Amino acid sequence: MTVVSAFLVPGSPLHFLRPDNPPWKPIIDGYERAARALAMSRPDAVLLYSTQWMAVLDALWQVRPHLTGLHVDENWHEFGELAFDIRVDVNLASACVEATKNAGITSKGVDYDQFPVDSGTIVACKLLDPDGRFPFVMAANNLYHDAATTTRMAEIAAGIARTQNKKVAVVGVGGLSGTVFRQGIAIEEDRIASESDDTWNRRVLGLIEKGETQQVNDISAAYAEEARVDMGFKHLAWINGAIGGRYFGARVHGYGPAYGGGAAVVEFKL
Amino acid sequence: MAQGEIIAGFLAPHPPHLVYGENPPQNEPRSQGGWEPLRWAYERARQSLEELKPDVLLVHSPHWITQVGHHFLGVPHLSGKSVDPIFPNLFRYTFELDVDVELAEACCELARKRGLTAKMMRNPKFRVDYGTITTLHMIRPQWDIPVVGISANNSPYYLTTEEGLEEMDTLGKATREAIEASGRRAVLLASNTLCHLHFHEEPDVPEDMSREHPQNYEGYKWDMRIIDLLRQGKTSEVFRLLPQFIEESFAEVKSGAFTWMFAAMGYPELPGELHGYGTVIGTGNAVMEWNLVKAGLAGGRPVGSTAPHQAA
Numbered sequence: 001m002t003v004v005s006a007f008l009v010p011g012s013p014l015h016f017l018r019p020d021n022p023p024w025k026p027i028i029d030g031y032e033r034a035a036r037a038l039a040m041s042r043p044d045a046v047l048l049y050s051t052q053w054m055a056v057l058d059a060l061w062q063v064r065p066h067l068t069g070l071h072v073d074e075n076w077h078e079f080g081e082l083a084f085d086i087r088v089d090v091n092l093a094s095a096c097v098e099a100t101k102n103a104g105i106t107s108k109g110v111d112y113d114q115f116p117v118d119s120g121t122i123v124a125c126k127l128l129d130p131d132g133r134f135p136f137v138m139a140a141n142n143l144y145h146d147a148a149t150t151t152r153m154a155e156i157a158a159g160i161a162r163t164q165n166k167k168v169a170v171v172g173v174g175g176l177s178g179t180v181f182r183q184g185i186a187i188e189e190d191r192i193a194s195e196s197d198d199t200w201n202r203r204v205l206g207l208i209e210k211g212e213t214q215q216v217n218d219i220s221a222a223y224a225e226e227a228r229v230d231m232g233f234k235h236l237a238w239i240n241g242a243i244g245g246r247y248f249g250a251r252v253h254g255y256g257p258a259y260g261g262g263a264a265v266v267e268f269k270l
Numbered sequence: 271m272a273q274g275e276i277i278a279g280f281l282a283p284h285p286p287h288l289v290y291g292e293n294p295p296q297n298e299p300r301s302q303g304g305w306e307p308l309r310w311a312y313e314r315a316r317q318s319l320e321e322l323k324p325d326v327l328l329v330h331s332p333h334w335i336t337q338v339g340h341h342f343l344g345v346p347h348l349s350g351k352s353v354d355p356i357f358p359n360l361f362r363y364t365f366e367l368d369v370d371v372e373l374a375e376a377c378c379e380l381a382r383k384r385g386l387t388a389k390m391m392r393n394p395k396f397r398v399d400y401g402t403i404t405t406l407h408m409i410r411p412q413w414d415i416p417v418v419g420i421s422a423n424n425s426p427y428y429l430t431t432e433e434g435l436e437e438m439d440t441l442g443k444a445t446r447e448a449i450e451a452s453g454r455r456a457v458l459l460a461s462n463t464l465c466h467l468h469f470h471e472e473p474d475v476p477e478d479m480s481r482e483h484p485q486n487y488e489g490y491k492w493d494m495r496i497i498d499l500l501r502q503g504k505t506s507e508v509f510r511l512l513p514q515f516i517e518e519s520f521a522e523v524k525s526g527a528f529t530w531m532f533a534a535m536g537y538p539e540l541p542g543e544l545h546g547y548g549t550v551i552g553t554g555n556a557v558m559e560w561n562l563v564k565a566g567l568a569g570g571r572p573v574g575s576t577a578p579h580q581a582a
Contacts (some may be wrong), residue, residue: 056356057472070395074421075337077393106471112358114351116397144470180337182428183387259338 011120030254304477311546442533485552
């Protein structure tokens with residue numbers, strides 16, 4: 001089996017930067033459980049897609065062997081910095097570039113000093129792999145790609161991993177519902193800003209937990225529109241592509257707010 | 271203290287290709303030129319800025335996107351390497367800039383008093399966005415004038431366009447009030463492209479101008495219509511058409527800089543001077559100036575006085 005584990009995780013840096021904040025603790029706790037699960041699955045690499053790494057021309061893949069630096073989130077600068085140290089499986093990433101090109105998706109590798117790695121990628125890498133044990137393959141969210149193209153990219157990536165005899169974990173980084181607080185709040189009072197968003201989130205998470213893949217697919221578009229889901233829920237499309245759309249259920253390790261928006265740490269049962 | 275005033279506003283777009291084409295020492299990639307008419311347009315704007323001798327440049331950039339209110343750079347000195355995530359092959363720019371923190375704080379406070387959510391960015395490790403850097407380089411590559419950098423709150427996208435631009439109008443008015451109280455002579459920079467419909471592939475040689483032209487004919491016609499109205503000083507007509515322009519041409523003015531700037535200037539029915547227009551990867555870009563000193567709507571710098579950045 002090529003894909004040995006799969007996770008949907010939030011990309012907001014808030015939980016990482018202030019893990020002591022009570023409303024944000026469920027996500028931090030969830031990430032800890034997911035990190036243990038990822039480690040136990042013993043992947044050779046992690047295929048990661050973050051909604052916050054935005055591209056407009058090509059499908060971009062990180063091919064710089066080692067990314068280090070300090071990032072200050074453009075929204076949450078008052079909460080501190082995000083230091084990062086990420087290794088890349090360049091062999092696998094480069095092969096993904098070629099394979100997606102051959103599949104008709106214009107693609108490029110990105111290898112630049114001080115390239116602005118996004119908050120979502122940094123947080124997911126740090127929280128899922130705190131010891132830096134695993135190399136990552138990171139793909140950007142091209143804003144003009146629909147869910148189908150995103151699914152196809154992940155399918156190709158998993159296929160390439162198979163040809164390289166590599167086991168991979170797959171991670172989709174993004175939020176759930178997108179109704180957010182646009183004025184300052186006391187962070188200890190953070191909550192899901194909209195009741196209907198909360199209802200939607202719980203409904204979808206419930207279906208994912210039960211492995212009701214067809215129902216999730218059927219309602220994803222409506223969910224994305226009505227609950228303003230992060231980037232149209234393409235991070236789930238990424239996961240679906242890599243795992244062939246099949247999971248037998250899931251464990252929601254944590255659910256909670258991110259300044260009004262919805263966030264969840266989900267481990268799929270493969 | 272003398273009353274401060276806005277002495278000019280510029281529509282000052284930020285395609286990194288213009289910096290790339292110029293080959294300044296701060297930018298790592300090297301080019302064989304490209305986008306010359308637009309870069310020459312900026313040369314004319316630079317000359318005008320040199321004559322204006324402002325005390326401060328205020329720039330509103332669509333690439334510093336904020337969710338909770340309007341943010342202002344609030345650290346006296348910022349530096350770093352700005353790498354464009356979309357065009358890292360063209361723009362990897364080592365920058366250093368000085369911030370007029372006092373004016374930024376005043377703008378922030380007055381924005382709050384007018385009911386906006388506004389914040390100061392106090393983290394010294396913050397990396398300034400590439401839109402701000404590109405606009406500032408193109409208008410003043412000497413980097414010798416302090417700046418106020420302002421984020422683009424996502425209200426025009428999260429709310430309706432009209433609701434969002436209403437916030438930008440309020441922000442502009444707060445900005446004007448802050449400038450007047452400060453005693454500074456300020457130039458405003460609206461870092462916006464016009465029609466933002468673009469190609470989805472880049473030529474192998476990015477500066478191959480045989481591949482550069484408007485991506486969309488309807489978008490190009492919209493740009494010409496808007497520019498023509500601006501050249502005639504028909505400001506209110508432009509703002510009447512703005513929502514439709516945004517809807518039909520995906521104009522980047524939606525992000526708010528253009529509205530902020532005109533609101534701060536008081537929406538003068540003043541012909542704008544077009545320094546030049548050109549496309550970049552198919553998008554429409556105009557460098558335009560509203561010189562309030564030449565129009566008699568602001569005072570010139572008194573003879574014998576120097577702007578702070580010119581002091582020995």
